[in-house]
Amino acid sequence: MVDVLTGTFTVKSGHAQMLKGGVIMDVVNAEQAKIAEEAGAVAVMALERVPADIRADGGVARMTDPAVILGIMDRVSIPVMAKCRIGHFVEAQVLEAIGIDYIDESEVLTPADEVHHVWKHDFQVPFVCGCRDLGEALRRISEGAAMIRTKGEAGTGDVVEAVRHMRAVQDAIRKLRNMPEDELVVEARNLGVSLDLLQQTREMGRLPVVNFAAGGVATPTDAALMMQLGADGVFVGSGIFKSGDPAQRGYSIVQAVTHYNDPKILADVSKDLGEPMVGISARSIPEEQLLATRSI
Amino acid sequence: MKIGVLAVQGDFAEHIAVLRRLDVDGREVRLPEQLDGVDGLIIPGGESTTLSRLMSIYHLREPVRAMAEQGKAIWGTCAGMIMLAQEITEADPVPLQLMDIGVRRNAFGRQIDSFEQDLDIAGLELDSGGKAEPFHAIFIRAPVVTRVGPAVETLAVLPDGPAVAVRQGNLMATSFHPELTGDARLHRYFLSLISPDGPGPGRETETPAPPKRVEGCRR
Numbered sequence: 001m002v003d004v005l006t007g008t009f010t011v012k013s014g015h016a017q018m019l020k021g022g023v024i025m026d027v028v029n030a031e032q033a034k035i036a037e038e039a040g041a042v043a044v045m046a047l048e049r050v051p052a053d054i055r056a057d058g059g060v061a062r063m064t065d066p067a068v069i070l071g072i073m074d075r076v077s078i079p080v081m082a083k084c085r086i087g088h089f090v091e092a093q094v095l096e097a098i099g100i101d102y103i104d105e106s107e108v109l110t111p112a113d114e115v116h117h118v119w120k121h122d123f124q125v126p127f128v129c130g131c132r133d134l135g136e137a138l139r140r141i142s143e144g145a146a147m148i149r150t151k152g153e154a155g156t157g158d159v160v161e162a163v164r165h166m167r168a169v170q171d172a173i174r175k176l177r178n179m180p181e182d183e184l185v186v187e188a189r190n191l192g193v194s195l196d197l198l199q200q201t202r203e204m205g206r207l208p209v210v211n212f213a214a215g216g217v218a219t220p221t222d223a224a225l226m227m228q229l230g231a232d233g234v235f236v237g238s239g240i241f242k243s244g245d246p247a248q249r250g251y252s253i254v255q256a257v258t259h260y261n262d263p264k265i266l267a268d269v270s271k272d273l274g275e276p277m278v279g280i281s282a283r284s285i286p287e288e289q290l291l292a293t294r295s296i
Numbered sequence: 297m298k299i300g301v302l303a304v305q306g307d308f309a310e311h312i313a314v315l316r317r318l319d320v321d322g323r324e325v326r327l328p329e330q331l332d333g334v335d336g337l338i339i340p341g342g343e344s345t346t347l348s349r350l351m352s353i354y355h356l357r358e359p360v361r362a363m364a365e366q367g368k369a370i371w372g373t374c375a376g377m378i379m380l381a382q383e384i385t386e387a388d389p390v391p392l393q394l395m396d397i398g399v400r401r402n403a404f405g406r407q408i409d410s411f412e413q414d415l416d417i418a419g420l421e422l423d424s425g426g427k428a429e430p431f432h433a434i435f436i437r438a439p440v441v442t443r444v445g446p447a448v449e450t451l452a453v454l455p456d457g458p459a460v461a462v463r464q465g466n467l468m469a470t471s472f473h474p475e476l477t478g479d480a481r482l483h484r485y486f487l488s489l490i491s492p493d494g495p496g497p498g499r500e501t502e503t504p505a506p507p508k509r510v511e512g513c514r515r
Contacts, residue, residue: 002430002455005412014436014476015407018341018374021305037388040350042305042343077386077401078343079437101407101437124408258304258326258350 007124012146015079015102015126016210019043019147019233023223023254024212026050026237029068030075032246039250043079043102045235046072051108051155052238052277055289061109063091066098073099081128086295087113089122096125102147103127105140107294108154108237114295120144130214132165134172135191136296137207142197148207150231151292152215155238157279159216159225161292166213166229176202215292218243218276220256220269227260244274297491300325300334304350306342306375310475314483328359336369336466336490339376341436341473344401347375348389357392364394369466369489377469378439385442395464396445403440403458403471410436415472417452417461420481431479433460433472440471466490 005011022042027033033044048064049057063084073080079101084091086105091112095103105118107130120127121144129140130151137148150169152162172191176198179187184202188195200208213226214235223234234257236250243249252269259265287293299315301308303324315322322338325331337360339347351357364370372380381391381399391399404410414430422428431452440458444450451468452461460471461482466489474482 002414006410007408008412010412010434010476011410011436014434014473015410017307017310017473017476018343018436020307020309020342021303022343022346037345040346042346077388078345079407096408099406099408126407254346255350255353262326 012126016147022233024235030071033072033076037076040254045081050238055155085109086111089118111295133168138193149212149214153282154215157218157277158282159222162215220252224256224260242277300337302339305346306340308340339372341374344375344378344389371486372469398443438471
């Protein structure tokens with residue numbers, strides 16, 4: 001009898017490979033999920049509220065009602081992701097039990113544990129986690145994350161933090177590639193990561209898993225900017241369904257991610273998109289209301 | 297030899313990396329003019345609904361059909377298999393209808409049902425003992441072939457029946473992802489459809505690379 005292996009890291013990280021060059025869109029109901037699928041999304045993130053509303057409403061943000069998620073899973077054929085709170089492994093168990101395709105252990109929700117993340121190796125379902133720099137990214141991979149994204153600053157429509165985080169990861173990898181071998185032990189200690197994983201990253205010249213941009217992407221050019229900075233794909237949260245014409249904007253951002261290096265096409269797909277989401281400058285947000293600094 | 301790899305979305309970079317190891321020029325195809333001068337095309341894994349839309353918007357369907365009519369080789373992996381099908385079980389995406397096969401998307405269920413398994417594949421190069429090693433196949437939200445037309449050859453089936461690798465003349469389709477494994481035998485098989493003298497079966501022109509595995513991550 002031939003061995004059939006499920007839930008392996010190959011299968012988990014391989015799924016993220018299939019999402020590359022694509023756009024993952026936040027949706028709050030089955031109708032929005034259908035619009036996202038029609039627009040060419042490679043996956044949807046099922047939520048109760050988009051990050052802009054979570055930010056406006058305040059209070060504790062938790063996992064979405066499984067009934068809402070199941071309604072979305074029923075409606076579309078593309079993969080469906082959902083968020084659990086950082087460290088809330090029981091929310092993750094519930095999401096796995098309903099058959100979700102990917103779990104985002106997300107700083108957008110209120111953390112359940114300010115010290116520990118979910119031990120993601122225990123799950124058959126793959127996880128994506130946010131990061132602000134290389135150390136954070138590799139710590140999440142050590143815990144079992146099969147995909148990484150920038151944290152950015154969700155719900156703002158301001159891309160500046162996503163740019164900062166993507167550049168931080170890429171700069172650290174460039175530095176790592178040029179680092180003499182005898183400095184790697186100290187670098188691993190400084191980053192709080194294992195030497196083996198650091199060496200592997202150095203050898204590959206990139207994160208060992210797929211790395212998406214997220215947090216503040218609102219326009220086709222924002223998406224293409226992140227791709228040119230080295231993102232493998234893009235999450236768009238509030239940017240689509242908080243805009244004037246979500247279907248058109250979603251469709252344009254999908255094209256912008258494919259043709260991220262072609263300014264003529266980017267000009268075309270940026271035309272007549274209607275109102276973008278109302279942004280908040282990430283700089284104007286008081287320190288204690290920032291999402292990206294949660295659980296590092 | 298120049299091989300186009302459809303690069304509108306998906307894991308096209310992994311296919312290009314395998315081609316590079318085989319000393320073959322693999323180029324990204326996002327627009328019709330990028331198909332000029334290519335000897336074959338690979339449609340990679342990705343989301344078939346997304347591939348379908350982007351192929352329509354950027355007018356790639358007709359030139360790809362024309363390639364098939366000219367007898368050029370085309371290979372679809374996973375989402376690419378869906379795109380090559382004559383018919384699929386849902387109304388969306390819209391396939392290219394190049395191969396006489398029926399295909400069911402997400403045939404095994406959701407992501408938690410994705411799996412790895414060794415497969416016997418017909419037509420692979422033989423080792424010194426005169427038999428072909430099994431191919432380690434990675435199935436991710438994979439499709440299967442539900443109908444095989446008379447002109448289609450089945451290259452591999454799962455133990456419980458469905459065909460997961462098929463060939464019809466110069467066209468081939470696999471449900472799984474050879475580009476993720478580090479095993480280039482199916483890429484060599486595909487290249488042999490284009491040029492029997494190329495780096496096809498029996499011609500060892502590369503040093504096999506072990507599959508990338510993230511340290512510290514349990515299987």
